[in-house]
Structures are given as structure tokens and as C-alpha cells.
Amino acid sequence: MRTIQFEQIVSAVEGLCIQANTIIGDDVLKALQKARDTEESPIGQTILGHILENDAIAATEAVPVCQDTGMAVVFVTIGQEVYIEGGALGEAIHEGVRRGYEKGYLRKSIVKDPLERVNTGDNTPAVIHYDIVPGDKLHILVAPKGFGSENMSSLKMFKPADGVEAVKKFVVQTVENAGPNPCPPIIVGVGLGGTMEKAAILAKRAVVRHLGHHNEKPHLAALEKELLEKVNQLGIGPQGLGGRTTALAVNIESYPTHIAGLPCAVNINCHVARHAEIEL
């Protein structure tokens, strides 16, 4: 067994919340720069330039890239030989979020009850996904999720007979319906297979993937490329004001599924594609 202290996790999560909200990854910046250089719409080009300027200000001044500092989605991969001393893992993560959002001057955007809607005041709780794996490492990925784009996400349970054509149509239609609302250019995460909830989690995993990396399965990598082309033919463009850059990437994650089903979830992320990770 390897022991990791409760406080060590709290402080790691605190740091990740601040880092993710203020520093946009190089992969995303590169994709935005490329889009700015190739965008044909003059308004679109100006917007992409402003987005890059914004991201540079945020990193330099350590301020949030976007005022919607999101609901903290946390992917935890824990080795089964890890022992956590001093408290529960989940509580350490919530406490890290609490401290990070306070110390980082991040917006508190969580309401305690979806219908009664009173703010919790500290941006907790986080949404945590756990994976238990062999080994003695603890990997934590924090992905603050803004709701302008989250609200544009969609899920559909297709029949096997509907096949890949239905999946393509659904992904493109979801992006078209979203239009300017999710702050394009967007990243489209697609989860295929599993059960209803598994497909949704896969789609979330897909949006936090490093840009430029493709699915290992050749047919899915080809589908990612085809869908990106199709989505960028919609004309929605930067901020929806017209142009060629509607999405920076379409990422697909898949899982085996039932003989009777073809679950398909589409999670949309804005250009403020935030995630930060650490291995303890």
C-alpha cells in the first residue's frame, strides 16, 4: 500500500481548479491560432484574434479566461494500492474545489437544488467520476464545465439498424441546433455505446481529450475527421456570426454496447476548453 494524505489531495485539486480556469492549454491555443489564420470571415477572424488576446491576458494576469468558471467535473483514476489517510477521497476533492474557487476569485455557479435554486456559495459539490485501476498512483483531472455549452448537449438511444448514418446526422444536427449558443468555435465530444449514462460520460471524456489526438480505432478516427468537415460546412463560424470555424475538433470515445442498442451522446464544449491534471 502507498499512503497519500488527505491534505495533499485538497491542495492538488485547489491548484488544478485555478490553473484550469486561468490557463488555456497549448493544444487549444494552437488550434485557435490555426483557425484565425485560415478563417475566411473577416468578423470571424477578428473574433478569433480577440479570443487569443483574452486567453493571453487571463494567463498573464492569472484571471479566469471566462466568467463561467463552471461546475467542476473531476475524473479520478485511483490505483487499488493507494490508501488515503486523513479523510475520504470525495471530501478531499470537494474541499479542494471549495478552496480553489475561493482563493482563485472564481465564480460560484452551483445551486443546491435544481428546482429551489439557492447558490451553495462555494461552487461545491463537484461532479466526480472514479476509475479504479491496478497500481499505486492517483491521477486527478479537473475540467471546469461552463453551462452555455453544456446546455447544448444531447443524447439519443438509436437502434442498431440506424447505424453510422444516424449517428452522423445526430451529431451534425446537435451542432446546428446549438448554433451560436455554446460560444463557437466548439469542441464536440461524442460518446458511442455502453448504456445511457456510460455514453454521456464517454462524451465528457472525449471533450477533455488533448486536441490533435485521435481515436485509436481507424474507423472512429476517420469518423472524427469526416464529422469535423461536416460540422465546419454548416457556416456557423466563430461565435455563430458566420464562418468556416465552427468546431476545432470532433472527438469520439466508444465502449461495447448491448445487442439491442446504439447509445449516442454529444457533449459540447466552448473554445474555453479547460482541463488540468496531476498524478500523485
Added chain:
Amino acid sequence: MKRAIRLTTPLTQEMLRELKAGDSVLISGTVYTGRDAAHKRMVEALDRGEELPFDVKDQVIYYVGPCPAKPGQVIGSAGPTTSYRMDSYAPRLIEKGLTGMIGKGLRNADVVNAMKEHGAVYMVAIGGAGALIARTIKEAKVIAYDDLGTEAVREMVVEDFPAIVCIDAEGNNLYEQGKLQYRQD
């Protein structure tokens, strides 16, 4: 892009007539903030026959829920939020004389009809550029619904706040025009 038009609030009906979908604008003067929860309260106040927390006539509402200010800042990051969530409330405020809204994303037909009938424009700012936009906000103070935190109504003084006229008072819509122009079928 065309050169930006400088606008100083209040935004009168006469000024509105000069604004066309696709115009870039730089807004200076006082604007008010409000998003989901504040709009709900404002419309509930109207339903009870009460006054709004500020007179909306010829005013501009910015749909934003800013981040807290760091020491030395006027306000934290403050980009636009998605406007359609205010669609069920906006026509009531437009009827009361509101002439400008700043947000991002689609509006429904009820909002556009109210804009055409009473005279109002919908302007969009860049979603996800909250750090850049915050630099144009020179003063900010909460004037109503303090308990709503980030969703409270603020009075802000802005200087050269960058926006684009998306839907003008005649109902011309840049979202529709822009998409048509670049769509490849």
C-alpha cells in the same frame, strides 16, 4: 470588419435607427447587468405592479454574471451569458422602454417581435472573452438583489465596450445572414 460605431448610453430611439445588424459598436456609459434570477425577480415585480430596481427606459442590459474582483480589480472576468434563457422575460422589459440587450446566442420570435414593435437592438459580445471585456468596465456596483451573488443587478460604467449589432430594430439578424454566407451544402 467595418469601423466601429461609438455609442454612449442612454440608447435613444433616434440612435437605434442608425444601428444595423453587422455593425461593430464600442459602448460607453452606464449599462445594467441582469441574468436568469434577476430577470425572474424583475418580471415578478412588474406582475405585482411594483417598480423595477432601475428605470429601463432607453437603457441597456448586459446579460452577465461576473467573477468576483481580485484585489485592485473593478470586477472579475465578465463576458456575456447565453441570452435565450432571458427570452421569456425580455419582452416585458422592452415594453417598458428597454432599448438594448447585450448577450450571446439566439433569441426567440417573441423577443424579436417586441424589439421591432417597441424599438430595441440585440448586441452580442464575445462569449469566453471575459478577461478582455472586463478591462472595459470602469465602475461596478450592486444596486439590487444583493443576495443573488453573481446574479445581482449591477450598475456598470463601461468605456469602449466592444459588441456587434446582431439583431437590429427592423429584425435583421446577423446570425442568419452570416451562416447563409458561409454554409456549404
